[in-house]
Amino acid sequence: MKILLVDDQPLLLMGFRLILEGEPDFSIVGEAQDGEQAVRMVRELEPDVVLMDVRMPVMDGIEATRNIVGSGSSARVIILTTFDLDEYAFAGLQAGASAFLLKNVAPGELVQAVRVVASGEAVVAPRVTQRLLENFVRSKQPVAASDGSAEGLTSREVEVVRALAEGLSNAEIAGHFFLSEATVKTHVRRILTKLDLRDRVQVVVWAYETGVVVPGAE
Known part of the structure; x- marks a missing residue:
């Protein structure tokens, strides 16, 4: 499974890489630090899953998600957010993201979320997703x-x-x-x-x- 990491904070990129690279069937194919770079790398690398930060320079994660989904890419986007009722998380789902995760997600939950989204079989964190949708x-x-x-x-x-x-x-x-x-x-x-x-x-x-x-x- 090919994964692209997108975040403007190097320490978070390093942390996600360390967690996901521990899975034998996961491959981190690239890292991007802004949305514009992410869109370009999705086109070049054709990842299966993109972990997408929201607040980044040049192009934010919402617009990047909209571009990726609109391009017809098969990549599935997981929005990364700090707060579970963040308006940006809802905007990300509207833009075509398959799920969202909190940045303080436990390592095991992160791995499981990537697998779930790649399979298309379930909604990540359904109770949180439901609360988010109801709120907005x-x-x-x-x-x-x-x-x-x-x-x-x-x-x-x-x-x-x-x-x-x-x-x-x-x-x-x-x-x-x-x-x-x-x-x-x-x-x-x-x-x-x-x-x-x-x-x-x-x-x-x-x-x-x-x-x-x-x-x-x-």
Whole structure:
């Protein structure tokens, strides 16, 4: 797995490198210290995962993420932030990042997060992601409630979307709806195709923004 590190603080770059290089299947292919350099290196090195700081000179991590995702790159971006309710983390998810992590993440959690994002199988830190989304959706104008039908989702697919927004794994969704995990994976794949989204966390962002999931609702 090829990983690109992006941060303007050399000590953090060194720390992340030391942690991730300990994994036999991880390869750190480069380091960038600003967003513009990151965009260029993604194009040249084609990493699988990018650990992206937000506040950097020349080009910030949000704009860099938007550029990377917009270019059609298959690289998945993890936003690094200091505070779990940072408005920049939410902006990063809107820009197309697959997840966000706190900079004080434990080494084991960092390794697991990279694997999770690369696989596309789950949302990193679902409870934190959910809290972040609820916080910023509440701060916007109320959206009209939606059942997802306008986007061509079936009632079962809408149920799966809401389960994803709760942070449930494929196995948990399967148990809840008495389905096989293979069937859940098929539903998730169809949802991504119908909504033209990259991964599960983008589905959760979409669900909150369209009213399919309402903050605070049971």
